[in-house]
Amino acid sequence: MTTTTGAPEVSTPAATAQASLPELRRGVLFLLRREVKDPALAEDLCSETMRIVLERLQREPLEDPTKLPAFLAQTARNLAIAEWRKRARRQTVTGEDATIAAQPDESVDASNAVQDRQRAEAVRRVLREMATPRDRELLVRYYLHDEDPPA
Numbered sequence: 263m264t265t266t267t268g269a270p271e272v273s274t275p276a277a278t279a280q281a282s283l284p285e286l287r288r289g290v291l292f293l294l295r296r297e298v299k300d301p302a303l304a305e306d307l308c309s310e311t312m313r314i315v316l317e318r319l320q321r322e323p324l325e326d327p328t329k330l331p332a333f334l335a336q337t338a339r340n341l342a343i344a345e346w347r348k349r350a351r352r353q354t355v356t357g358e359d360a361t362i363a364a365q366p367d368e369s370v371d372a373s374n375a376v377q378d379r380q381r382a383e384a385v386r387r388v389l390r391e392m393a394t395p396r397d398r399e400l401l402v403r404y405y406l407h408d409e410d411p412p413a
Contacts, residue, residue, distance in 0.1 A: 286331055287312055290338050297342045307345060311338040 290311055294304035315334055324330060385406075392398045403409045 282330065286334055289331065290334050293335055294338050294342060297339065298345070303345065307338060307341045310341055314341075 287308065291304060291308045294307050294311075295301060298304050298307065311334060315330075315337055324333060389398050389401065392401075
């Protein structure tokens with residue numbers, strides 16, 4: 263290839279890597295959209311990733327230009343993690359939020375209640391089937407009424 267001046271174009275690993283960045287941007291954006299689930303944030307992180315990598319390549323080219331996609335992907339992941347940590351640090355919990363968070367999840371309680379009723383019915387059925395009334399009475403007292411066993 264030749265440049266516009268007619269001189270032969272010199273292809274360095276850094277120049278080759280920088281020329282392929284626009285193609286790699288789509289892959290970085292795809293990765294970030296999967297990681298952060300917010301398209302606007304993914305776009306911001308992608309731009310930041312490209313800026314960081316371009317600056318790094320201008321200062322110091324990669325030893326192996328074939329590793330540029332992995333370098334981009336890891337830089338993007340690191341930025342996503344940093345963003346997640348920053349948001350976690352900035353998240354504030356007020357007294358009202360803590361009270362709301364402490365409220366039990368009714369859907370979980372409903373399924374637990376159904377399971378508890380089924381277990382209780384199974385225990386009642388087993389107790390009714392016991393042949394010795396004294397054994398049945400002891401089990402009810404100690405396990406259902408939480409009475410202490412005789413010393």
